[in-house]
Amino acid sequence: MSVTGVGVEQAVTLSAVARLYGRGDSQVPALRGVHCAFTRGSFTAVMGPSGSGKSTLLQCAAGLDRPTSGRVFIGDTDISALTETQLTKLRRERIGFVFQSFNLMPSLNARKNVALPMRLAGQNPGRAQVDAALEQVGLGNRGGHRPAEMSGGQQQRVAIARALISQPDVLFADEPTGALDTNTSREVLGLLRSVVDHAGQTVVMVTHDPVAASWADRVLFLSDGAVHGELRGPTVAAVSEHMARLGG
Numbered sequence: 001m002s003v004t005g006v007g008v009e010q011a012v013t014l015s016a017v018a019r020l021y022g023r024g025d026s027q028v029p030a031l032r033g034v035h036c037a038f039t040r041g042s043f044t045a046v047m048g049p050s051g052s053g054k055s056t057l058l059q060c061a062a063g064l065d066r067p068t069s070g071r072v073f074i075g076d077t078d079i080s081a082l083t084e085t086q087l088t089k090l091r092r093e094r095i096g097f098v099f100q101s102f103n104l105m106p107s108l109n110a111r112k113n114v115a116l117p118m119r120l121a122g123q124n125p126g127r128a129q130v131d132a133a134l135e136q137v138g139l140g141n142r143g144g145h146r147p148a149e150m151s152g153g154q155q156q157r158v159a160i161a162r163a164l165i166s167q168p169d170v171l172f173a174d175e176p177t178g179a180l181d182t183n184t185s186r187e188v189l190g191l192l193r194s195v196v197d198h199a200g201q202t203v204v205m206v207t208h209d210p211v212a213a214s215w216a217d218r219v220l221f222l223s224d225g226a227v228h229g230e231l232r233g234p235t236v237a238a239v240s241e242h243m244a245r246l247g248g
């Protein structure tokens with residue numbers, strides 16, 4: 001069966017994705033049949049009230065969680081049909097993920113943190129490749145520093161370099177600025193913007209912050225596990241107004 005809209009121009013497509021948690025009376029529908037797509041080379045923010053399903057959507061889209069029903073495509077690959085081993089390989093090669101809490105290894109310097117996922121996958125990235133990833137996030141001179149010797153914004157940029165080193169098609173970011181102050185948030189958002197504008201990659205970012213969302217090309221709104229509108233060329237005022245209507 002073909003799914004309308006899946007094609008080369010879409011980096012990620014979700015088709016009728018539902019995700020239920022729990023069983024019986026305590027079952028919670030986190031997503032209720034979501035249809036959406038993320039165009040290659042675009043920056044999308046996903047917003048919605050607390051509990052509306054944003055993180056679940058990101059986890060399903062990134063192949064970190066499996067939908068209860070529906071299908072997820074990375075490019076034209078139906079990841080719902082992959083075995084765990086195939087999915088792990090696809091995630092490693094085509095998907096990057098950044099979390100609110102950076103998730104860096106405190107005992108390793110920036111260079112070693114960036115190289116770690118590739119080393120765990122049995123590959124050995126060269127110094128030049130690691131330094132190029134750090135260069136891309138503006139930390140070419142910080143490779144020898146450990147996380148504790150860097151600001152929150154710098155740590156998040158190391159996490160972004162770690163996600164970008166495999167040159168993934170899509171970078172997913174769950175509240176990447178949630179733990180940062182206004183100035184360092186701006187650094188990280190500017191970096192995500194340049195990943196899209198200069199490297200042509202696709203970024204999908206969950207955020208609660210209308211200012212962060214205004215850096216994106218498009219905002220997709222979720223409410224109660226379903227898509228409730230979108231804004232293109234979002235302004236802070238328009239995003240805040242839409243969120244107020246959703247009760248978020």
Ligand SMILES: Nc1ncnc2c1ncn2[C@@H]1O[C@H](COP(=O)(O)OP(=O)(O)OP(=O)(O)O)[C@@H](O)[C@H]1O
Pocket residue numbers: 021022028029030048049050051052053054055056057
């Ligand atoms: N592992 C889980 N087990 C049971 N219920 C879950 C689980 N993960 C999420 N949920 C429920 O699914 C719904 C959607 O959660 P999700 O974390 O995706 O929302 P969110 O929009 O990211 O929320 P927030 O903005 O608060 O982070 C919520 O009702 C949540 O309680």
